[in-house]
Amino acid sequence: GEIDRAVLVYPRFISTLSQRPELVQLLPVEPPSQEGEQQERRRLDYIFEPDPQSILEQLLPRYVEVQIYQALLETAASFFSAQMVAMRNATENANDLVSSLSLTYNKVRQANITREVTEIASAAEAMAASSRRR
Template sequence: MASLRDLRRRIRDVGKIKQITRAMQFVAASKLKRAQDATLNARPYAEAIDEVLADVAAVLSGEDHPLLGTPEKGKRLIVLFTSDRGLAGPFNTNTIRFVARAITEHQGDLAVVAVGRKGRDALRRARVPIEAYFDGFGDRPSFADVVPLARLVTDDYRSGGYERIDLVYSQFVSTLVQRPALEQLLPVKPSEDTKGIPGNQFIFEPSPSAVLEQLLPRYVAQRLFQAVLESKASEESSRMVAMRNATDNADDLIDDYTLEYNKVRQTSITREMIEIATGAQAR
């Protein structure tokens, strides 16, 4: 049984940890509101440009732009989005397990571009080839932050080095639900529902190649930016929930230590009273 001094020290130490986790919970909650608003506001634009490019890809081919065509051979590239920091609950673990399963199931050459230190470290331990690494884009990612990543991915695909590029990130569903997702980035996937597409009635000025030369790089950057926003909102949501659970667990632990402290103290008082009474009777 622990002594009274040990129990007091444990209660004090757990109380300090509780203060830290509570502060981290409130900070994550404030960041979550900003990240959630940015993610939800960007979704309509991302969905609209996805729909437009899918319709365009259904009526054009790789002859009009390289990003619409599929190279005859090449590796598969996965762009993995994780966080730089830990203490985010199962956020990083679930995403890394998800991409590890996708890598295991893939037959053929494969490479990864890691965004975030946690994903990079996990891939290094698994000896997965990393083509490039980017730090996380901070608490307030901007569209300009993902432009270098978009340029790298686009140039590598146009050079014929990859036959397919996928995105793996944690999709923000709600405060309590974040779901790992794998989406194809390149080549642009044509729309399966072609009934509403006007076929060759698209009019491109000055030419399809000139229009797509401006549109497709923006599409790639927007898809990457949306993945960054989704991942950031998922990270802060998972961290807030994890810190709240840690704070609740600290409260429970303090209650258990306090109860044990009172029991030990009561036992000590009872023993001292018995010793005093026994000594008085001996006189």
């Protein structure tokens, strides 16, 4: 079958914290819009060796390959970047949880120590009071 248009959609890597969806039309290839002086240069006649059709037949598959390869690289960079950010966030959350649990553990431990000291002091005071009565 034939296709009218081929479009490539991928996550464009902007930075570690930012990726955005990108839509690129692969086929048909449209020349960039040119204005002014560039448009005048474009009207000049060029001599092509081999003929323009042969050049296009050789370059077009390579162009599509490069566009797809670039999309794959940016997708991989976006994936690894998002994975790195997710792991950093998970590590920070785990560290916060460990700190919170350590604080709770230390409070409970301190409360148990205080209770035991109070029990020992009460027992010692009761024994001292008991020995004074005799």
